[in-house]
Amino acid sequence: MFELKSLSKETIPAALNKAERYRFLGEPVEAESICLDILDVEPDNEKALITLILALTDQFGQRQNPNAFKEALDSVSRLKDDYNKAYYTGIIYERRAKAHLNQPVPGAGHVAYGWFAKAMEFFEKAIAISPAGNEDAILRWNTCARIQIRNPSVSPQPETVETTIMDDDPSGPWRKR
Numbered sequence: 001m002f003e004l005k006s007l008s009k010e011t012i013p014a015a016l017n018k019a020e021r022y023r024f025l026g027e028p029v030e031a032e033s034i035c036l037d038i039l040d041v042e043p044d045n046e047k048a049l050i051t052l053i054l055a056l057t058d059q060f061g062q063r064q065n066p067n068a069f070k071e072a073l074d075s076v077s078r079l080k081d082d083y084n085k086a087y088y089t090g091i092i093y094e095r096r097a098k099a100h101l102n103q104p105v106p107g108a109g110h111v112a113y114g115w116f117a118k119a120m121e122f123f124e125k126a127i128a129i130s131p132a133g134n135e136d137a138i139l140r141w142n143t144c145a146r147i148q149i150r151n152p153s154v155s156p157q158p159e160t161v162e163t164t165i166m167d168d169d170p171s172g173p174w175r176k177r
Helices: 009-024 028-041 046-058 068-076 082-101 108-129 136-150
Strands: 163-165 174-176
Touching: 009 028, 009 046, 028 046, 046 068, 046 082, 068 082, 082 108, 082 136, 108 136
Parallel strands: none
Antiparallel strands: 163 174
């Protein structure tokens, strides 16, 4: 197999800038790789962790990293600040919801609804402990709400109707229980 090469500490700021640029260019795999290289040298680098989380969420709905969701949640647990933990967990669930919503499959809106609900829970937690002057979690909560307001397919899963065969039912063989 391969033995990965290490970055020097001096190059970390430039590498972080590159990771952000790769994200903006729509190349999240490259951004993820750079963040992992940085974290190998500085495991507690908050900026690299946050960029990694965002790069992983950029991959939702793609097939390049089927473990992106789990890896993003694992990375959030490494953040030091409780606000950031709540906020970025909300981001993970919001982006998961959007990835499901963009899938052209029946019921995608119902699946997305559950993910949006979870995201909004975490944004509520972040709002409760947000630093003064930081209303980012409110902005994200409102975005989730507006997506659901504008898109009627984003709704709870309807209750399924159970049926049973009733031979003695004069109205027919199927009847709601």
